[in-house]
Amino acid sequence: MASTTSATSTRSADLWADVKPAAARRMLLAAVDAFAAEGYSAATTRDIAERAGMSPAAVYVHYRSKADLLYAISLVGSQSSLDAVTAALEEETDPVQRLRGYVSAFVAWHAHNHTLARVIQYELKALTPEHFDEVDALRRRRAGLLRSELRRGARAGAFQIDDQATTALAILSMGIDVARWYTRSPSPRVLGTRYADLAVRLVGAHG
Amino acid sequence: MASTTSATSTRSADLWADVKPAAARRMLLAAVDAFAAEGYSAATTRDIAERAGMSPAAVYVHYRSKADLLYAISLVGSQSSLDAVTAALEEETDPVQRLRGYVSAFVAWHAHNHTLARVIQYELKALTPEHFDEVDALRRRRAGLLRSELRRGARAGAFQIDDQATTALAILSMGIDVARWYTRSPSPRVLGTRYADLAVRLVGAHG
Numbered sequence: 001m002a003s004t005t006s007a008t009s010t011r012s013a014d015l016w017a018d019v020k021p022a023a024a025r026r027m028l029l030a031a032v033d034a035f036a037a038e039g040y041s042a043a044t045t046r047d048i049a050e051r052a053g054m055s056p057a058a059v060y061v062h063y064r065s066k067a068d069l070l071y072a073i074s075l076v077g078s079q080s081s082l083d084a085v086t087a088a089l090e091e092e093t094d095p096v097q098r099l100r101g102y103v104s105a106f107v108a109w110h111a112h113n114h115t116l117a118r119v120i121q122y123e124l125k126a127l128t129p130e131h132f133d134e135v136d137a138l139r140r141r142r143a144g145l146l147r148s149e150l151r152r153g154a155r156a157g158a159f160q161i162d163d164q165a166t167t168a169l170a171i172l173s174m175g176i177d178v179a180r181w182y183t184r185s186p187s188p189r190v191l192g193t194r195y196a197d198l199a200v201r202l203v204g205a206h207g
Numbered sequence: 208m209a210s211t212t213s214a215t216s217t218r219s220a221d222l223w224a225d226v227k228p229a230a231a232r233r234m235l236l237a238a239v240d241a242f243a244a245e246g247y248s249a250a251t252t253r254d255i256a257e258r259a260g261m262s263p264a265a266v267y268v269h270y271r272s273k274a275d276l277l278y279a280i281s282l283v284g285s286q287s288s289l290d291a292v293t294a295a296l297e298e299e300t301d302p303v304q305r306l307r308g309y310v311s312a313f314v315a316w317h318a319h320n321h322t323l324a325r326v327i328q329y330e331l332k333a334l335t336p337e338h339f340d341e342v343d344a345l346r347r348r349r350a351g352l353l354r355s356e357l358r359r360g361a362r363a364g365a366f367q368i369d370d371q372a373t374t375a376l377a378i379l380s381m382g383i384d385v386a387r388w389y390t391r392s393p394s395p396r397v398l399g400t401r402y403a404d405l406a407v408r409l410v411g412a413h414g
Contacts, residue, residue, distance in 0.1 A: 039333075042248030121387070122329050126246075166401045169388070170381045177380030180328070194373045201408050 015080040078138035095153035104192035111188035117179035160204030222287040285345040302360035311399035318395035324386035367411030
């Protein structure tokens with residue numbers, strides 16, 4: 001079986017770098033494309049093999065099933081976006097700058113990885129319950145980091161928030177939905193900055 | 208073929224009321240459930256017939272194909288959400304109240320009709336190009352109404368917006384993404400009001 005080690009070190013553009021060997025990595029990329037184009041249910045192992053330029057039998061060398069591919073994709077992707085926001089938070093101390101960092105990273109990740117993000121998002125229900133729980137835990141940690149920021153910023157008097165839960169939800173939604181509509185522009189970085197400006201408004205701070 | 212007339216009069220809870228006869232309506236509801244549960248590609252006409260308590264042959268009396276069912280669903284749903292925001296705007300004159308009305312109606316619609324909204328959202332790419340264009344036109348009108356509100360509010364000095372396009376996009380995303388996470392609470396009306404508060408912050412107005 002291919003190894004999909006924790007992507008903690010994967011903050012670069014290539015979030016698949018930790019997937020070894022290269023054939024397994026090529027398979028995952030092909031599976032992302034196949035699931036995005038045809039939907040998880042409709043995509044076949046044969047489609048995926050073809051997109052990867054391999055024989056159908058080669059898929060099974062690295063992954064037991066289509067379900068295993070979806071699981072690996074969801075895990076690598078969710079870990080990568082969690083890493084992106086964690087790294088952004090580590091760079092800042094001021095509550096407003098931390099919020100800006102989180103939102104910029106979150107939005108830029110979803111723009112940059114929009115095809116992958118769409119597959120994870122739309123096919124979550126196709127995961128087995130155990131795999132879902134594992135992927136969902138990463139997503140909850142990602143959301144939990146934002147809620148902590150809102151709490152701390154409010155406690156420090158930097159944010160004026162009426163409803164922390166709804167505000168966190170709205171900020172996450174703005175970012176997650178980027179994957180649905182994003183194609184090529186503006187650049188992930190520019191979009192991230194614009195959404196950071198909006199998040200600052202939502203928390204009643206002054207950026 | 209079943210008639211799926213413009214749902215302009217359908218502002219009530221039952222947005223399928225205009226679909227006649229009742230058997231066609233039952234079929235559409237069954238198709239929404241089947242597409243939501245299994246995905247459009249994986250759901251079969253047989254599944255849909257079973258969910259509707261009809262024979263597979265009965266489906267073809269009303270709809271030529273699974274594609275026709277998806278088209279009818281997408282059209283009725285998109286028209287209904289456009290009607291909901293249009294009706295909300297008609298009730299208000301003040302820019303802030305109009306924005307609140309639009310956002311409340313948009314969010315409440317997505318909460319109330321979350322299963323339907325999810326099917327339309329996730330399966331848009333399964334529509335034929337002609338059908339897509341027709342459904343997309345309704346969605347563009349819905350987005351255009353919001354952009355007009357932002358423009359007018361800014362011109363009237365009621366809103367202080369840095370970037371109208373991004374602000375409109377973020378407000379729409381907040382609402383559309385409700386369909387993804389919503390299950391039962393808070394009530395669509397309460398959620399709509401909370402998101403209206405957030406939209407007022409995003410446009411730099413005072414609610």
